[in-house]
Amino acid sequence: MRPEEISSHRGEQLIKLKPEELAPLPPPYDTYEDEPFVELKEDQKARWEHSLDGVSALTLPKPQTTEEEQKLVEAFLRGLEKLLTRENNWTFLQPLMLSLEYCAKCQTCGEACPAFEMSGRKDIYRPTFRSDALRKIIKKYLSPGGKVLAGFRGHDIDLNWETIARLAELAYRCTLCRRCTSVCPVGVDNGLITHELRKVFSQELGIAAAEIHEKGSVKHLQFGSSTGMVKAAIVDIIEYLEDDIEEKTGKKIKLPLNKKGADVLLLHNAGEFMSWPENPMAFAILFEAAGINWTLSTDALGYDAVNYGLWYDDVQFSRVAVTHLQIAKELGVKKIVIGECGHAHKALTVIADRLLPGAQLVPRESSYTLLWDIVKSGKIKFDPNKNDFPITLHDPCNIVRLMGIVQPQRNVLKAITPPGRFREMTPHGVENYCCGGGSGFAIMSSGNFPDWKLKISGRKKLQQILNAFQGEMDPSIKKMVCAPCSNCKGQLRDTLETYEVFEKTGIWYTGLVELMVNAMVDQEKPFISWPDEEEE
Amino acid sequence: MRTRACAEHCLREHLEETEMEILRVLTYLSGVVFVVAFAVKVIKYFAMPMHVRWELYPIPHEGKPYGGSFFEDVDYWKKTRHKDHFSQYRFMIPEILFIRALHEDNRPLWYWSFPFHFGLYCALGGLVFLAIGALLQLGGYVPSSSVLAALAQAVTMILAFVGFVLGTIGAVGLFVKRVIDPALADQSAPIDYFNLIWLVAIFVTGFLVGVTDLGFTRSREFLAGLISLKELPRLGALQVINLLLFIGFWAYFPFTHMTHMVSKYFMWDKVKWDDDPNVGDPGVDAKIKRYLAYPVTWSAVHVGAEGGKRSWADIATTNPWAKPEKEQE
Numbered sequence: 001m002r003p004e005e006i007s008s009h010r011g012e013q014l015i016k017l018k019p020e021e022l023a024p025l026p027p028p029y030d031t032y033e034d035e036p037f038v039e040l041k042e043d044q045k046a047r048w049e050h051s052l053d054g055v056s057a058l059t060l061p062k063p064q065t066t067e068e069e070q071k072l073v074e075a076f077l078r079g080l081e082k083l084l085t086r087e088n089n090w091t092f093l094q095p096l097m098l099s100l101e102y103c104a105k106c107q108t109c110g111e112a113c114p115a116f117e118m119s120g121r122k123d124i125y126r127p128t129f130r131s132d133a134l135r136k137i138i139k140k141y142l143s144p145g146g147k148v149l150a151g152f153r154g155h156d157i158d159l160n161w162e163t164i165a166r167l168a169e170l171a172y173r174c175t176l177c178r179r180c181t182s183v184c185p186v187g188v189d190n191g192l193i194t195h196e197l198r199k200v201f202s203q204e205l206g207i208a209a210a211e212i213h214e215k216g217s218v219k220h221l222q223f224g225s226s227t228g229m230v231k232a233a234i235v236d237i238i239e240y241l242e243d244d245i246e247e248k249t250g251k252k253i254k255l256p257l258n259k260k261g262a263d264v265l266l267l268h269n270a271g272e273f274m275s276w277p278e279n280p281m282a283f284a285i286l287f288e289a290a291g292i293n294w295t296l297s298t299d300a301l302g303y304d305a306v307n308y309g310l311w312y313d314d315v316q317f318s319r320v321a322v323t324h325l326q327i328a329k330e331l332g333v334k335k336i337v338i339g340e341c342g343h344a345h346k347a348l349t350v351i352a353d354r355l356l357p358g359a360q361l362v363p364r365e366s367s368y369t370l371l372w373d374i375v376k377s378g379k380i381k382f383d384p385n386k387n388d389f390p391i392t393l394h395d396p397c398n399i400v401r402l403m404g405i406v407q408p409q410r411n412v413l414k415a416i417t418p419p420g421r422f423r424e425m426t427p428h429g430v431e432n433y434c435c436g437g438g439s440g441f442a443i444m445s446s447g448n449f450p451d452w453k454l455k456i457s458g459r460k461k462l463q464q465i466l467n468a469f470q471g472e473m474d475p476s477i478k479k480m481v482c483a484p485c486s487n488c489k490g491q492l493r494d495t496l497e498t499y500e501v502f503e504k505t506g507i508w509y510t511g512l513v514e515l516m517v518n519a520m521v522d523q524e525k526p527f528i529s530w531p532d533e534e535e536e
Numbered sequence: 537m538r539t540r541a542c543a544e545h546c547l548r549e550h551l552e553e554t555e556m557e558i559l560r561v562l563t564y565l566s567g568v569v570f571v572v573a574f575a576v577k578v579i580k581y582f583a584m585p586m587h588v589r590w591e592l593y594p595i596p597h598e599g600k601p602y603g604g605s606f607f608e609d610v611d612y613w614k615k616t617r618h619k620d621h622f623s624q625y626r627f628m629i630p631e632i633l634f635i636r637a638l639h640e641d642n643r644p645l646w647y648w649s650f651p652f653h654f655g656l657y658c659a660l661g662g663l664v665f666l667a668i669g670a671l672l673q674l675g676g677y678v679p680s681s682s683v684l685a686a687l688a689q690a691v692t693m694i695l696a697f698v699g700f701v702l703g704t705i706g707a708v709g710l711f712v713k714r715v716i717d718p719a720l721a722d723q724s725a726p727i728d729y730f731n732l733i734w735l736v737a738i739f740v741t742g743f744l745v746g747v748t749d750l751g752f753t754r755s756r757e758f759l760a761g762l763i764s765l766k767e768l769p770r771l772g773a774l775q776v777i778n779l780l781l782f783i784g785f786w787a788y789f790p791f792t793h794m795t796h797m798v799s800k801y802f803m804w805d806k807v808k809w810d811d812d813p814n815v816g817d818p819g820v821d822a823k824i825k826r827y828l829a830y831p832v833t834w835s836a837v838h839v840g841a842e843g844g845k846r847s848w849a850d851i852a853t854t855n856p857w858a859k860p861e862k863e864q865e
Contacts, residue, residue, distance in 0.1 A: 001722060002722045002723070003722075003723070075835070078835070079834075079835075082833060082834060086584065086585050086830070087830040087831055087832070087833070088830075088832060088833060088834060090585035090586075090587070090827045090830060090848075091587060091588045092587055092588065092590070093584050093585060093587065094581060094584040094585070094587045094802065094806065094807070095587055095590055095803070095807045097581070097584070098581070098799045098802050098803050098807070099803075101793060101799065102793050102795075102796045102798075102799035102803075103793065104793065104796060105720065105723040105724060105728065106638070106642060106645055106649070106720075107642070107645075107719045107720060107723065108637070108638065108641050108642040108645070110719065111641065111642065112641065123719075123722065126719075128723060132723065151725075151726070152725070152726045152727055152730075153725060153726075153727050154724070154725020154726070154727055154728065155725075178592060181592055181808070182592060183637060183640075183641040183642075184637070185635060185637035185638045185641075185642075186796045186799055186800060186803070187799055187800055187802075187803025187804055187807070187808060188799070188803070189590075189803075189807070192590065202836060203834040203835075203836050203839055204834055204835050204836055205835075205836065206836040206837060206838065213838075218838070218857060221855050221856070221857045221858065222857035222858075222859065223859075300858075300859075315832075315834070315838070315839050315851055315852070316838070318848070318851070318852035319851075319852055319853075319854070319855055322852050322853055323855070335611070349607070350589045350590075350591070351588050351589060351590075352588075353588070353589050353813060353814045354586065354587075354588045354589055354814050354820070354824060355588065355824070355852075356824065356828075357816065357820075357821040357824050357825060358814050358815055358816020358817065358820070358821055359816055359821075361814060361816075363611070363613045365607075365610065365611070365612070366607060369607065369608060369609065369610050370610060373610045400593075400603070401592065401593055401603070402591070402592065402593070403593070403605060403607050404591075404593035404594070404595065404598060404600070404603055404604050404605025404606075404607055404608065404811075405604070405605065405607050405608055406593075406600075406602055406603050406604045406608070407600075407602070407604055407608055408608055429602055429603055430593045430594055430602070430603030
């Protein structure tokens with residue numbers, strides 16, 4: 001399908017997804033038959049835009065009148081114009097313009113994209129499809145003489161409501177993993193183009209996935225956490241964690257809160273407190289055992305490291321990043337350490353780095369690095385035999401490909417597992433595949449999008465995980481995927497549960513610090529748990 | 537009768553001289569368009585604001601082939617950064633010369649893209665040696681009497697013929713691949729085929745020029761005339777066609793996406809490999825302060841830009857949903 005066809009077949013669905021066309025999975029899923037794709041209900045179809053692939057991630061209402069349609073088209077063009085100005089987009093203008101101008105149309109990127117591959121090679125999911133559609137709109141409607149010989153020059157595209165609506169949905173069919181950028185011989189960044197497209201929709205038209213805007217960054221700025229957890233709640237939760245630590249380890253640990261002048265301000269994704277409390281507990285156990293002078297913050301935003309603006313909106317991004325840095329400055333900490341959250345790593349460590357003058361920054365560091373330093377220091381004794389099960393490692397894109405933190409987490413795992421138990425996925429490190437939940441997908445649950453992210457964007461990771469444990473598929477052999485990132489864990493949890501992977505193969509997931517505490521010599525009871533034990 | 541024949545001869549000579557002068561003007565013009573358009577393109581990118589960091593690993597100057605970075609070190613900001621620039625060259629030279637990325641990730645296309653690009657490099661190298669030969673000629677050194685000039689001529693011939701043959705094979709291969717591969721065909725516009733045909737025409741006519749004038753003597757004399765602003769030798773039809781095709785393309789080239797060597801420099805050096813941390817350098821700080829003062833005109837309500845009345849600094853430090861401390865608790 002040609003990119004300009006995004007504006008054709010008005011009122012119809014561009015493609016229909018079929019489970020039998022999805023890329024196959026390895027044993028024991030080689031004979032597995034996926035359920036048909038979840039269709040929107042008739043009333044949802046009538047209300048929500050779904051003409052791209054029958055999926056609605058944005059529950060975008062259809063315009064009711066021609067005038068309304070026209071207004072949206074004009075607003076979209078106005079937004080694109082702003083995107084190409086230094087005043088409105090100094091943050092990304094140069095890489096964006098380079099990516100818009102130089103695609104050689106070689107399709108090398110397509111082969112690197114897990115969504116394209118696993119969908120059964122649907123053209124609309126090619127990294128170039130949305131980029132090229134956008135490129136054509138800009139050339140035809142915003143460039144001088146753009147309509148002259150538009151067909152010959154290859155940008156004869158119509159701009160109508162369907163084009164815009166399909167582009168809006170298509171902006172949420174890419175996890176921004178930037179694997180495609182890694183292989184582009186020219187350096188074109190289709191992930192960035194997707195990111196910028198999301199920005200036009202959010203910053204000009206106010207259109208974004210509800211879970212990352214209204215229920216995400218807005219909630220974060222309003223209540224202090226994207227989970228909706230206010231200061232009083234986090235204080236309560238921390239007290240519960242202290243009780244749980246005592247129950248699980250026999251250790252009495254008082255979690256330090258708002259400690260002025262601490263060496264380390266530890267920022268967690270607040271989702272950990274709610275869904276995986278063992279993770280902040282494990283951090284506390286390790287930091288205390290290693291004698292680190294650390295603190296948590298209970299200031300609004302200070303107990304939630306997420307920054308969803310990273311995925312769709314520079315304004316929301318800046319507001320959260322600036323607040324995180326202000327909190328650290330006010331506490332007078334020596335550095336911020338980011339817990340197991342990939343996008344929070346990149347947001348605060350990399351992207352925010354050139355958002356403020358140097359004097360307003362506070363050094364930021366990955367917990368992976370500090371954890372490896374703790375292991376190296378010998379301050380904590382580990383018994384690798386306590387983690388005596390096959391184990392593999394998932395590389396969160398934001399931390400590995402986008403920050404170059406590859407080795408510390410591997411060093412830790414090798415130090416806390418018996419020889420031969422750890423195996424890599426293929427490929428891994430900076431060539432890894434996204435968990436499928438990147439760029440907000442892990443938390444997006446509107447319309448029938450969850451079905452898409454499980455069957456398509458998460459499929460490659462499932463394939464990799466199964467491949468990593470081939471030959472040991474007996475469910476009685478318990479196996480672990482170490483996924484040191486909140487959103488990745490969320491996506492893996494949903495994938496493993498949907499496909500009943502633990503029941504069929506014995507594969508489960510956890511974070512890095514949980515495995516570390518599990519291996520601590522003075523830890524009497526197992527710290528990690530398996531689903532069947534939970535049920536018991 | 538003799539007078540008439542003489543007049544016709546003079547007229548023909550005059551016309552030919554005029555034609556040559558037109559070719560001279562067109563060649564200069566093509567060169568000027570190329571230089572100006574290319575410079576505008578490069579300056580445009582250099583003048584763009586410093587963007588936020590958007591690096592992508594592996595970054596060769598980090599000196600960790602597996603893709604690691606300085607972020608792997610505890611308290612990295614306290615340590616002296618060491619950039620392995622040699623690694624960058626080790627990466628970039630095979631990338632530019634042999635199109636390594638395509639070789640690794642898209643081999644079926646590399647089989648055609650490599651000869652195409654390498655042919656282009658050789659043909660352009662041939663042009664450079666032709667210019668060296670022309671300069672030597674202007675200094676009184678011609679291949680028949682100078683070893684240096686003969687050497688320049690020999691290198692010109694080798695590079696030109698290798699370039700024309702490889703370029704033709706590559707361009708034809710890319711054309712056919714674009715036609716028969718549905719994924720490429722879907723992404724291709726008539727202009728993409730047109731560009732390839734144009735390049736094939738340059739390579740083929742260039743080859744024929746070489747075959748009919750084995751040492752590219754006439755071409756060298758023409759170039760010497762262009763450089764010295766002196767009289768130009770008369771070119772044959774084939775040479776004129778080749779020249780027009782070439783100078784036309786030369787002037788057109790900076791306006792196309794084929795100038796991706798520009799993007800390659802910026803995309804790698806200024807984007808993918810730009811991992812310099814902000815350590816409070818005064819120059820960087822000044823830029824950031826200037827950018828934060830830019831007015832914002834994004835229209836979405838949550839931005840609160842007030843149609844450009846507020847700057848990035850204003851909106852980034854405003855939390856429209858902030859609640860008083862008491863309410864938070």
